[in-house]
Amino acid sequence: MQRTRQSQLLFFSLMTGLTSGFPYLLTSDTLKIWMSLSNISLVYVGLASLINLPYTLRFLWAPVIDSIGSYRKAYGIVSIFLCAFTLFTLSLCQIDKQPLLSALTASFTAFFGASSSVALESQWLLSMTTDERQACIGMNNFGFRLSLIITGALSIVLADWISWKVTYQVMSALMILQGMYFIYCPIALDQQSHQPIQHCMSNLLSLINRLINQKQTLLFIISYKITDGFVLNMLSIFMLKALHISPTNIAIIHKVVGLSMSLCGAFFATWYIKRYQLTHSLKVFALFQSGTIILLACIAYYPPDNLAYVVVIIATETFSNGCLSIAIMSYVLNLINPEYAATEYALYTTLSSLSRYIIGPFTGILITYTSWSQYFVCASLIGLTSVWLLTQAQQADREIGLTNSPD
Template identity: 25%
Template sequence: MRISPRKVGLLGALYFVQGLPFGFQSTALPVYLRSSGVSLMTISMVGLLAAPWMAKALWAPLVDRYGSERLGRRKSWILPMQAGLAATCAAAAFVPVPGALPLLLGLIFLMNLFAATQDIAVDGLAVDLLEPRELGWGNSAQVVGYKLGMLTGGGLLVWAVDVIGWRGLFLSMSFLSLLVLGVAALVREPRPVAEGTATERPSWTEVRDRLLTAVRLPGTGWVLLFIGTYKLGESMADVLFKPFLVDAGFSAGQIGQWVGTWGTVASLLGSAVGGMLVSRMPLLGALALATALRVFPLGGQWWLALEGPTSSGVIAVTMAEHFFGGVLTTALFAFMMSRVDRRIGATHYTLLASVEVLGKSPGGPIAGLLASRAGWSYANVFLLATVLSVAFAVLLLPLRQRPSSSTRPLSPQV
């Protein structure tokens, strides 16, 4: 199959940069804060800094509707967001912790705001540019590029923190953002070529009417409920797992290597396996299998907290957690794409993605309250997370029994 390396390379680079701040926040920031003496309650609340990823559907129609035709509808959003991301990363390098913790957290919030807004534009760019025969490669660029960004921001740079320091980590993120900004600025935005994609800007009425039609499809309420809850238990365990390792005596370099680097590599492999699973099984069957397999590594975290963590145990559980998490994420995203009306692809997919992020956001604060205020042990929180993951998996049963009514799929796999 012939593809356009230029398109796939550009999308992969843009998704890579969007993964940098989220990788840092989810993996490196808890280690950074705990190493600086910040409380578990504060660390458990940092997930709220990802609020722009939850709320981006509110301004997604603006990104679809406005933009300079001369510069490029999507580039006129991508370039300033990229510049803002580079500037906030550079500024964060000079903010001390804990002396100016609110300022640091505010800058990380802005990183997420710039990255989330760019994500809307890049999703729109992908829908505009990819021909049907290129969609599979476009999906690969999205998942692999984003996870490589997370690997860099939450793993490789943390692994090197003993050499470059935390300031060097932030400056490295800023440099990588500027590098991709230069690439995006030099590339001329091609005209939309995807089948079924309008070449003119959709009106507000058209966006609204198409979204309302999509929301009213049979079974949509149950779909949104599952998308919003499938990772709640996982998010509860994840927010405390890195502090758990710090309190157990592991160094920042070890945690960055195991969780941020090797874990992300396992996640990339899981994402590839998830794509194969989706292509060879009925979509809901693949999603159900991935959901069931994801429960086992969560139980492994509970076992580590009960028996005491060892290096080999942490590595095994971390690799399994990220691998099966990658399988599940790919299956879930394929399912979401099967529900998207590609005529408003960026806005519709952004809505579903926002529900996914919003649904798992309460997990961190709940886990923090249980651990710091209610006095729950790490083991008890990890056990609750495992039980909740099993409970929410049951939401799949009505979906499997109900025929799927969807609009034109975004991906040929689904």
């Protein structure tokens, strides 16, 4: 019986990650490719970056989801079906003739996708015990990255083979299947009582105030994946401009090698954190990530003739990135109060990805005035600040007597 529950919980974790990430690329990168191939003005393509803003701002309406208690699952399922409906509607839009209508439809898709992810992830958090957490985090991350493969590379290939209209209809059908799974999901979820919306909003404000007062913890959460802003935003351009790798090889390295090694890193981090202390793991993975970025600086300074060297270094860097993703998620989940799981999960995950959006716009300016090797050395050194901030956050927690901070 216990083995059956563990299997069901792991599959539930995978499906939660898959569903949470499924609409994301369909309203961002994949949609932009469709718009570009439809000869849409680059102005509209650039503005399409705002479509996924609900994923960043979802903590604003997460208190509403917390207030409905055990109905969070139902809210998530309804959001999945609405997301599938808007995806189907998007497929019917003439994107070249109706760019604004298409963007509005995609915005609704992003809103329902962000809402379903908050509702389902908060229920997922409540479904597992502390001992089950690390294995569940690994499977959840695997599901999320699997969704990126399906809605990214696979959907682009499918659109090239048939059409964008049919591709988005297929993705809509897959969303419906995911919704059906959650309707009949065998995992028994804790029944939580409803809470007044005022209490949930008050908790959000008090959490923000608490984080402002605990500046070290706030800065650590924001900065831990700051290297993403440097590396992920410019890696393709680096390979294309500095290493002169063909677009086809870049796609293979990114989609096949990159995602595969990122998954390997996620599963390794799951094992490592379970075996060693979380705080120790956070520091080790941050140092490892900074080291792999130095390797990028090395190939920028001495470009190798053999593509295999580049592949190995990119694989190592994406492996370390997978480790970082699991580590910061584990840290964040330890901070969440189950009573307000949706609100706190939405806020913490927004903060943990914030640095990528802050740094991203400035990377092009930085590389314009430096060399690629200097750029990556700078990124590596900045990444090390998270280790110092974690030490400061631990010290501050001990001084004020916090007992619920991660070990």
